[in-house]
Each structure stands twice: as C-alpha cells, then as structure tokens.
Amino acid sequence: xxxxxxxxxxxxxxxxxxxxxxxxxxxxxxxxxxxxxxxxxxxxxxxxxxxxxxxxxxxxxxxxxxxxxxxxxxxxxxxxxxxxxxxxxxxxxxxxxxxxxxxxxxxxxxxxxxxxxxxxxxxxxxxxxxxxxxxxxxx
Numbered sequence: 001x002x003x004x005x006x007x008x009x010x011x012x013x014x015x016x017x018x019x020x021x022x023x024x025x026x027x028x029x030x031x032x033x034x035x036x037x038x039x040x041x042x043x044x045x046x047x048x049x050x051x052x053x054x055x056x057x058x059x060x061x062x063x064x065x066x067x068x069x070x071x072x073x074x075x076x077x078x079x080x081x082x083x084x085x086x087x088x089x090x091x092x093x094x095x096x097x098x099x100x101x102x103x104x105x106x107x108x109x110x111x112x113x114x115x116x117x118x119x120x121x122x123x124x125x126x127x128x129x130x131x132x133x134x135x136x137x138x139x
Contacts, residue, residue, distance in 0.1 A: 024075065025053050025073045025074065025075055026073065026074050026075075026076070026077050026080035026101060027071055027072075027073050027101070027102040028046075028071065028072045028073070028074065028080055028083065028084060028099060028100070028101060028102060029069065029071060029098075029099070029100055029101070029102035029103075030042065030069060030070045030071065030072060030087075030097060030098070030099050031068070031069040031097065031098035031099070032068065032069070032095050032096060032097055032098045033057060033066065033068050033069055033070055033092075033095065033097065034066075034068075034092065034093035034094065034095050035065055035066045035068060036066075036093060037057055037066060037070070037092070037093065038057060039055050039056050039057055039070075040055075042055040042056070042057060042070055042072060043055035043072070045087065045092070046072045046074065046083050046087070048083075048086075049074075049079055049082045049083035049086055049087075050074055050075075050076065050078075050079025050080070050082065050083065051074060051075050051076075051079065052072060052073070052074055053073040053074060053075055054071075054072070054073045055070065055071075055072045055073075056070055056071055056072075057069075057070040058070055058071070071102055080101070083099070084099050084100060084101065087099045088100065
C-alpha cells in the first residue's frame with residue numbers, strides 16, 4: 001500500500017481587512033430621482049462608467065409611484081467609485097442626484113410585525129398610527 005500525501009488549503013484569517021478588495025458587487029444608493037425615472041434609465045446612466053449588475057428604482061406599494069430613490073449594483077469597487085464621483089450632484093430631469101455607497105439599514109429602524117407595541121393583542125387605548133390612533137381611547 002502506498003501513502004498519499006494530501007495538501008490542505010488554509011485560508012488566511014482576514015477579519016474584514018480587505019473586504020472592499022474582494023467584494024463581488026458594490027451597492028450604490030441614488031437619491032433625489034425624478035418620479036419619472038425608470039430602472040432602464042438608471043441602468044443606462046451608470047453603464048457609462050462600467051458594468052451594471054442591476055438597477056432598480058424603489059416603488060411605493062400603495063401608490064405604485066417611485067419613492068424618488070433607487071439602487072444600482074456594480075461588480076467592481078473601482079467602476080462603482082468612478083460612477084459615484086461622476087454622477088453625484090449631476091442634474092437629471094431637473095434634479096441634482098445624490099449618489100453614494102449604500103449602507104445597510106440599522107437594525108433598530110426595521111419594523112417588527114406581530115408582537116410588541118401596536119401588534120396584535122387587545123386594542124384598548126391609542127392603537128397604531130395607521131389606524132388613526134395616536135391619542136387616548138375612542139370611547
């Protein structure tokens with residue numbers, strides 16, 4: 001019987017030092033968009049500076065209208081930074097765009113549905129702002 005030597009690959013412990021270098025996609029926030037701006041227009045605007053993985057304008061679920069901001073994903077940090085530098089402050093449809101690397105929404109700002117204040121249980125007193133509460137009891 002012969003012995004087989006196996007090389008094991010050890011991944012270096014990086015602990016986020018080169019996160020930017022190895023990131024696959026960079027997410028870019030685009031604010032102050034005209035309500036008429038479409039996903040396609042946003043994609044074309046950023047494509048001037050590199051490859052665009054995705055472009056989306058955020059739409060209000062109730063009205064079906066644009067919320068006035070969107071997100072663009074670009075595969076490399078260098079292309080994304082070039083687009084940010086070139087487009088930030090640029091006027092499109094009469095509005096100066098605000099463009100920067102998007103930041104994750106802080107956890108404490110996310111809403112929880114089901115439990116806690118205003119969700120389920122007995123509905124005595126103030127209630128939720130959505131139901132017209134906000135002050136004492138109706139009765």
